[in-house]
Amino acid sequence: MTRPFVKMNGAGNDFVVVNALETPFAPTADQARAIADRSTGEGCDQLIALEPSQTADAFMRVWNADGGVVETCGNALRCVGWMLLQSSGKDQVTIDTLGGPTTAWRAEGPGRVGSGGPEGPTTTAHVKVDMGAPRLHWTQIPLDEAMDTRGIELQVGPIDDPVLHTPGAVSMGNPHVVFFMDHAPNDAFVRGTGSLIEHHPRFPQGVNVGFAHVMAPDHIRLRVWERGAGLTRACGTGACAALVAAARRGLTGRAATVEVDGGELRIEWDEATDHVFMTGPVEVERTGTLAL
Numbered sequence: 001m002t003r004p005f006v007k008m009n010g011a012g013n014d015f016v017v018v019n020a021l022e023t024p025f026a027p028t029a030d031q032a033r034a035i036a037d038r039s040t041g042e043g044c045d046q047l048i049a050l051e052p053s054q055t056a057d058a059f060m061r062v063w064n065a066d067g068g069v070v071e072t073c074g075n076a077l078r079c080v081g082w083m084l085l086q087s088s089g090k091d092q093v094t095i096d097t098l099g100g101p102t103t104a105w106r107a108e109g110p111g112r113v114g115s116g117g118p119e120g121p122t123t124t125a126h127v128k129v130d131m132g133a134p135r136l137h138w139t140q141i142p143l144d145e146a147m148d149t150r151g152i153e154l155q156v157g158p159i160d161d162p163v164l165h166t167p168g169a170v171s172m173g174n175p176h177v178v179f180f181m182d183h184a185p186n187d188a189f190v191r192g193t194g195s196l197i198e199h200h201p202r203f204p205q206g207v208n209v210g211f212a213h214v215m216a217p218d219h220i221r222l223r224v225w226e227r228g229a230g231l232t233r234a235c236g237t238g239a240c241a242a243l244v245a246a247a248r249r250g251l252t253g254r255a256a257t258v259e260v261d262g263g264e265l266r267i268e269w270d271e272a273t274d275h276v277f278m279t280g281p282v283e284v285e286r287t288g289t290l291a292l
């Protein structure tokens with residue numbers, strides 16, 4: 001069986017997107033893993049399917065690169081949002097996920113906007129998404145026991161001199177923990193520490209691990225080790241979680257630019273609605289066909 005796909009990325013976080021609005025697409029975990037494999041498959045951080053929805057313009061299903069189905073993906077919501085905005089001609093579209101419903105709009109943003117070319121993809125568009133309200137109670141992350149999610153009981157390194165400790169915990173529909181550091185860590189540190197924390201018993205459903213350096217009250221440098229995908233060039237829900245965790249500790253205001261390896265995301269935590277809004281770039285890289 002073959003299926004057409006579109007390869008897209010949001011700030012460097014890349015996806016194989018399959019339109020399953022008319023024809024169902026239900027890969028096994030092994031098939032999802034094979035598609036995501038960067039040496040033998042198409043290669044991506046997440047596999048995405050756009051499915052029909054009773055309540056929204058579409059339902060977005062997400063598989064991590066390890067083949068596991070997860071709740072949501074912020075950067076993919078912008079990519080899929082752009083596809084639906086283009087195909088429907090609407091000004092806004094709604095997308096449901098296992099992590100909750102989202103709305104997406106076209107937005108203005110920095111950077112070159114073009115259609116791609118021999119030099120590679122250029123920014124296709126900027127899209128804003130309403131990621132909903134952050135979930136902050138320990139049961140909602142979820143954690144293994146009751147504690148204040150502004151700074152949870154967790155440390156890395158020796159007990160009397162930890163390298164990292166007391167991260168914030170936030171659910172943006174999926175679980176995140178955010179360590180605050182005075183610099184951005186290198187790849188080896190993110191890989192070593194991230195892989196350790198991802199499966200820590202503190203997080204019964206695993207966790208996405210953010211390393212945030214607050215450079216100014218409106219600017220965060222963020223690196224993320226994603227649950228089920230490893231070190232990625234951007235994590236949209238991770239950027240939302242970092243802003244929320246930083247604002248709760250008084251390290252930033254309620255809006256900031258979050259600089260990730262693959263670009264910049266604008267995150268705003270609206271006081272009136274409690275919703276977190278994310279604006280950032282979307283790129284179409286290529287199209288192709290999956291052989292399943």
Ligand SMILES: N[C@@H](CCC[C@H](N)C(=O)O)C(=O)O
Pocket residue numbers: 013045046062064070071072073074075076174175208226227228229232234235236237238
């Ligand atoms: N890249 C995503 C998050 C994808 C899912 C995540 N790895 C998880 O397991 O929750 C984003 O942009 O939010």
